Each structure stands twice: as structure tokens, then as C-alpha cells.
Amino acid sequence: MNARVNKPLLYLSFIGLAALAYSVVDVFIHRTGGTHLGSYVPWGMGVVMYLLFVGFSAGGLLVSALTQMFGVRELKPLGGLATYAALVAEVCAGIAIASDLGRFERMFNFLLSPSLTSPMWWMFLFFSAVLFVSFMKAWAFAKRDDGLVAFWSWVSIPVGLCFYFTNGFFFSVLTGHGLWSGPVVPLLFVCAALLCGGALVTALAWWSMTNREGVIRLGCVVQLLLVAFVVLEGLWLWIGWQGGRVETLAAMRNLSAGPGAWAFWGLHVFAGMALPLFLLPQTEDNPGLAAWACLLILVGFAGARWAFVVPAQSVPMLPGLDTAWQHPRLMLSYLPSLAEWSMAAGVSGLALFGFLMGPRFFPGLYGSGPQTTKAS
Amino acid sequence: MSGSLPTEDPLIRMYRELKRALAKDQSQVKWAMVIDQAKCIGCHACAVACASENRLGPGVIYRPVIEQETGTYPNVGRRFLPRPCMQCENPPCVSVCPVTATWKNAQGVTVIDYNRCIGCRYCLAACPYGARCSDFGGFYTTRTAEEPGLVQGRYAARAYEKQNAPEYGQPWGERGKGSPVGNARKCHFCLHRLEVGQLPSCVTSCVGRATYFGDRTDPAALVSGLIGSARAYTLKPELGTRPAVFYLG
16 A cells, blocks of 8 residues: 655645635635525535535445445455545535535534425435445444444445435426436436546545556446446436427537536546546556546546536526526526635545545555555 | 596505405415516516515515517517516425425415525525525625715615514514525515505505405405406416416416
């Protein structure tokens, strides 16, 4: 295992942590007033970052499912790392979404006055459950108790699947937004989460030189998941297009030719799908290339989440609504504020710090003994 | 007087009907609104009256008036669509709220408990009419001119912001950090006015008498007759929300 810390990346994470401090102070002073969100585009960078890190956290579920259900023994040494990465990503996702609430201090109302009809309440429940199970799994890995590891790994599979499903379900019930609603969206979210969770673990495993065979094997799984994701996303867009609802088509136009089209075409389609699809089949004996391809998937996923969240909202609920009353909070365009960029940089910096310091702080989770093979 | 002209202002009739409705068992009352697009002149008086009545902050609007162009040149027309909350019978905003901060009251009005709302804005995304706003906490006094003697400067705006928002009959106090800042907000048919026997401010301020309000369970009520009109329609009926706001096209 490589416990050396890459100094330039560490300094970069410090800049991110400083940005996080700034954005947290801004949230405490201005709440959502410091954002550029509005009533017609109520969700922006906070939700994008939440969904991004929620996706990153699925590596723990993927490795658990592959080792416990499908008996892929080569991935067993990556279990601790995957669990640690999931914990870090979940904490980052939690910070991103909590700071996006107008009244974050009332989050206890999730417990005091729950609504079982709300997908958000179920998402909260499963988020808490996934966090708890990940923590218990990490504890079991640190104790090197194989029985406990197996127990919590099994528990994490249904809990994790429910959680990633509810994230998609959360959007699919919003029938006013044609692009979001529909039964394909929850499946798309589960597949996307497994894809980028697996990509993150692959990249981290290569980076920390934990397990060469595991990196190659997981790279193959990521490749399969990427193909499945491309098919599902194509299906999702095709159904929207064929359905022909005016709002859906308008949202699809925003997605493909609106101001945020660079995120869809450049980041998501080119960097996050086309390049990895080209690179991954060539990584059979090259874990380094697999890791870089996975890093591209992660970067592309940021674009995918932006393209999913923002363009769908940039369609007026009623024609002419956006020009009926003039105010910056009543517009269809959205560009994040400094505070929102700071939050995004902040949680990314926190995640980077966590991933950099992981091998040093939690060597038990990264596997025992020195790594014999070097990353290429 | 000619039979084609109204014998009394519809407001007087609606006040009479309101009095009748308030005398009834309140669980039997269902409020409804009818907006006659042929009479609406697009003056935005209802939007301004509503904002003033509910002490809405900048960027918060309950009843914007949408301007619609119809036809193709040279046969074009212009009409207006005031858009309050539809007070749906099957409201998508209610079921998605994770903390039960919003619900339908006995009279069919969707209300919000500001003290329970966590400001997640899920209800904003769920409303297919864009009828909910988030209060991001702006102030009219920000960047407002201030000079001694200026009637409409910061002093005047500050006085407005210090007034108590009357919504839901609670003392929300001076506009600042507390609720409803950070909350979802929406039209509530001016429940605080109804309770004291007054019609919603958008109804009383309507210059063209294009907005009608009343108890739709009362067969003799003006709104009951209008809802039965062949001109009556609701927005997005295909979604199954069953609005209590009707338009006369």
C-alpha cells in the first residue's frame, strides 16, 4: 500500500477546505440567500453535488455485491477501501444537501413529523441507513473480523439498492417535469451510482496501489456497467423524445443545445462515456489506464448530473410564467453564485483530503501488508 | 335599467355569499375561484394587492399575471392569465413534502406550516403550475435610494418590511432571519381575510371584476354558476390535480 501523500493534491484539498469554510459561513449567515437559485429553478449546484457524491458512494455496495453475492474473490482486498470511499462520499453528499436547505436547523422534523408519501423522506431514511451500515462495515474491516464484514456487507446490499433507487424515485414522481418523470429514471440512478462508485474505487485502488488484480477486475465490471448505463440513458432519452410532450422536448432541447450543453456533450458524453468506452477495453493488462478511464467517468458524471438537474427546470411550468413578474429569483436561467461554487469546491476538497489521507489514517481499511505490485 | 347590465356590483353579491358561507359548518365549505379572461385587462392590480397584503418580499409572487398572445399575424389577440395557487383537490405538492409541513385544510385550501417547513423546495419542483415560491430572504431596502424627505425611498420600504406578515394568523414579526424567510410560500386564498369576513385581496382589487370567489358547495353562489359555464376550464386537466381555480376562456 502506498501511504505517501501527494503534496500538490494535498495543497489543492486545503484550498477546497478553505472554500468549504467560506461557504459554510455564508450558509449560516445568508441561508439560501447567497445562492443564485430561484423559484423556477429551485435546485442547482447543491443538488448536483449531492447526487454526484451519492453516486460516488455506491462503490461500497458494488464491491459487497460482487464479493458476497457473486463470489468475485479478487475484489475482497478492495472491500475496506470501497467502504471508506463510500463513507467519505456520503459525508460530502450530506454536507452538500444540508447546506441547500432554506431551514437546515429544522432537519429534526424528518423524525418528528415524517411523511411516508414523500420520496424525500424515504431518501433521508435510506441515506441514514446507508451511512450507519457503511460505518459498521468500516468498523468490521478495521477489526479484521471476517464474520462481521460478511454480515454488514450482506446488509449493505438491499439497503444500498433501496437508497440509490429512492434517489431516482425522488425525481420520477415529478410529473410536471417530463424529463424527470417515468419509470426508467430510478433504474438509471441505480446503474449510474454503481458505475461511478465502481469507477471511484478502481481509481483509488490504483492510486493507493492496493491491489493490481482487483483494479483490472473492477475495471472490467465498470466497463460492463458503463455499457448498461449508456443503454439505459439512451432508452430514457428515447422514451422522452418519442413521448413528444412539449415540456419534455423543450427540456431535451435545453439539455442538448441550451447554455449547459457543454456539460452534456463535453463532460458527460465525450469525457464520461465515449473516451472511457474507448479506453476500458484496452486495459486488460494496464490498471493505470483503467484508473484514468475511471477518473474520466467520474469527471463526466459531474457533467451528467448537471445536465440532469438544471436543463429540466429551465422550462416554464406555464408558457409566459417566467416573464410575468420580473425578478432575478423568477428566471429560468441559472448560474451558480460564488457561495455555490465554493460549496462545490469545498465538498470536492473535503473528499480529496479524505481520499489522500485515507491510507495514512486508516491503513487497516486499505488492506494489510505492503503492496507488492506497482501501479503502471 | 336594461336587463343586460348588472344590477349590482359582483363584489356586493360575493360579500353576501361569503357571509352565508361563513355561517355554515366550515367543514362543508369548499372555496373556489373563477377568473374571466374576457374581462381581465392585465393591469396586474391583483398581483400587487396580493404582494402588499401578504407582505411578500422581493422575488416572491403568489399571483403573477401571464400575458398570452394568440393567433398568427395579422389575426392576433392578447389575453391574460392571472395564476394564483390552483388549490388542487389532488395536490402534488402535498404528498412530496417530507415533513408534512403542507396539507389541505377543511375548505380545500392547501396551507403551509412555516415553522415546520425545512426549505427543501421539493414542493416547488412538484407543482405543475409553478405556483410556489421560495422566500430567499431579500429586502426591498437593499440598494434603495435614501434621502431625507424621499417619500418612496428606503424609509418607506423599511416601514413596509417592519409590518407583520398576516399569513395563517400568526405573528411572523419584522422581516428578517425568521420564517417565512427560507420557506416555501404560496397563495392561500387570503385565509386570514376570509376568517374576518373579507374577500381575498386579489378579488377586491380586480379593476375589471374578472375574479370571482365563493363557496362552490352553495348552488346559489356566483362561482357555482360560472363553474358550470361552457366557457369554464382548468389548467393542465390531464394531470388529474383537479384545481379549484377555474378560468372562463
